[in-house]
Amino acid sequence: MENRSFYNEILTEHNIHPDFKHDIPDADIVLDGVNPSCGDEIQLKLKIDGDIITDGAFVGDGCAISQASTDIMLGMIIGRKKEEAVKMGNTFMRMIRGEASEEEIESLEEASALRDISHMPARVKCAMLGWRTLSEALKNES
Amino acid sequence: MKNYKKDFPLLMQNPTVYIDNAATAQRPQAVLDAVNGFYQRHNANPLRGIYELSVEATEDYENSRRAVQRFIGAAHPEEIIFTRNTTESINLIAYSYGLSNVAEGDEVLVSIMEHHSGLLPWQMVCRQTGAKLRFIECESDGSLDLNKVEALINDKTKIVAATQVSNVLGREYPIREIARMAHKNGAVMVADGAQSTPHIPVNVTELGVDFFAFSGHKLYGPMGIGVLYGKEELLNKMPPFLTGGEMIESVARDSAVYAEIPHKFEAGTVNAAGAVGLNAAIDYVKGVGFDEIHRREFEVSGYALDRMREIDGINIIGSDKAEEHNGIITFTVDDVHPHDISEILASDGVAVRAGHHCAQPLLKHLGYRATVRASFAFYNTKEDADKFLESISTVRERMGYGKQKLL
Numbered sequence A: 001m002e003n004r005s006f007y008n009e010i011l012t013e014h015n016i017h018p019d020f021k022h023d024i025p026d027a028d029i030v031l032d033g034v035n036p037s038c039g040d041e042i043q044l045k046l047k048i049d050g051d052i053i054t055d056g057a058f059v060g061d062g063c064a065i066s067q068a069s070t071d072i073m074l075g076m077i078i079g080r081k082k083e084e085a086v087k088m089g090n091t092f093m094r095m096i097r098g099e100a101s102e103e104e105i106e107s108l109e110e111a112s113a114l115r116d117i118s119h120m121p122a123r124v125k126c127a128m129l130g131w132r133t134l135s136e137a138l139k140n141e142s
Numbered sequence B: 001m002k003n004y005k006k007d008f009p010l011l012m013q014n015p016t017v018y019i020d021n022a023a024t025a026q027r028p029q030a031v032l033d034a035v036n037g038f039y040q041r042h043n044a045n046p047l048r049g050i051y052e053l054s055v056e057a058t059e060d061y062e063n064s065r066r067a068v069q070r071f072i073g074a075a076h077p078e079e080i081i082f083t084r085n086t087t088e089s090i091n092l093i094a095y096s097y098g099l100s101n102v103a104e105g106d107e108v109l110v111s112i113m114e115h116h117s118g119l120l121p122w123q124m125v126c127r128q129t130g131a132k133l134r135f136i137e138c139e140s141d142g143s144l145d146l147n148k149v150e151a152l153i154n155d156k157t158k159i160v161a162a163t164q165v166s167n168v169l170g171r172e173y174p175i176r177e178i179a180r181m182a183h184k185n186g187a188v189m190v191a192d193g194a195q196s197t198p199h200i201p202v203n204v205t206e207l208g209v210d211f212f213a214f215s216g217h218k219l220y221g222p223m224g225i226g227v228l229y230g231k232e233e234l235l236n237k238m239p240p241f242l243t244g245g246e247m248i249e250s251v252a253r254d255s256a257v258y259a260e261i262p263h264k265f266e267a268g269t270v271n272a273a274g275a276v277g278l279n280a281a282i283d284y285v286k287g288v289g290f291d292e293i294h295r296r297e298f299e300v301s302g303y304a305l306d307r308m309r310e311i312d313g314i315n316i317i318g319s320d321k322a323e324e325h326n327g328i329i330t331f332t333v334d335d336v337h338p339h340d341i342s343e344i345l346a347s348d349g350v351a352v353r354a355g356h357h358c359a360q361p362l363l364k365h366l367g368y369r370a371t372v373r374a375s376f377a378f379y380n381t382k383e384d385a386d387k388f389l390e391s392i393s394t395v396r397e398r399m400g401y402g403k404q405k406l407l
């Protein structure tokens, strides 16, 4: 059957073989993120050195969208400044709301694989879980 | 084979394979016409005016009450109270009967199969009164061991509440036997008929229940109309749930004399059009007949169940026998989250439900967090089942788990 669903290879790969789904025992920030209505849950772990996110990982359980989106996010933000990560999160949210320009979407690299979520209102929360948790984690920290 | 979809305008206009009937069914033209007809010809505030339109509206409304009475085999029309839905019906029992008849040290016994609507009202009663909430648990296939049920009921038990058909497992439970055990110990029996009324003929007198609740919208009727059946002698003694207009005999500055049942429990302007629509739905269902409904649902869901067992990685929850599912098939697919399964089905035009189905304690008891539910109605066809099967047989592959092979 032709794959009309939006689960492209980028998403399924990050879901099945996540790069950052593991523990960081000495993380500087640990924050839980949950979508109570769907039961998606993650625990985001970050290591911070001054302004820089030096390492990050997550553990958890949920749908492919929530898990892949979080994994992709971590690949993008590790090694960046906190404020850059927050800015990316804002661009991601704009993309999901269907408000981002093509240029902005391109700047999101792999995360742009989730752009079609803007047509799937029931799944927006799943795609946002990682980014929402990240922004809360960084807000609490500063 | 008769094409019942022709009776349902939405199904004729919309190509979606609609197999989320346990959430809400579609409505036949006859129901839409009845609701429309009420507003076009008889609309007035029932039970209030003396003029002809109001009398007609009142007649329409009270005719519907008698239709419901006959449909579920109640002894008197006054035992039928119109509510918004099953949830409101059970809350009415809990707030009115529950809070006045349950006290500290008492026990309320509910089944683990309850929909949240059949559980939370009893949690409230127990919290407010200090009574203890206890659970009837099912076996891993969803069946009940009646000996275990009997052992849970004692002279402290004041209320036993159980769903007649589970919205997750589709299984029917022996309400009559449970009611007998409850009565032997002086408890009242509350049955949730939200999922039974669309599939099996119900007779509350034969079941011996004290209270019975169901929703119009799952029975091909309108949304916003539901039913509470209660035994006359119990309803007469119960305090009103909501107070206000239309439920009184007379009102003074600081007191009121309440109306007789059923009006005592129907405060405010009633949903007469909804009741009229429910009457039409009952007529429609009787016209099709429960034998035919059962035959069609069994044929299509039985076929789907058999084929699902041949697909690698699918786990079906509940009984092995299709006749114990009442068209409801709840399942998981290995490695794939239920929301992703239903997303893929949706992209193939198949509408199913994913999640906890408002029965979190049951799923937890059975060892699941979330599942997918396909629920077939008598209008669903083998072609519907085939589209569903084609879609689920590709789910693992489309989520990147290699090609799915037939066993």
Ligand SMILES: Cc1ncc(COP(=O)(O)O)c(C=O)c1O
Pocket: B022, B023, B085, B086, B087, B088, B115, B117, B118, B163, B165, B166, B167, B192, B194, B195, B215, B358
């Ligand atoms: C067994 C059962 N009880 C209660 C309900 C609640 O029905 P309603 O939402 O119409 O009040 C449902 C519907 O989902 C149900 O399946």
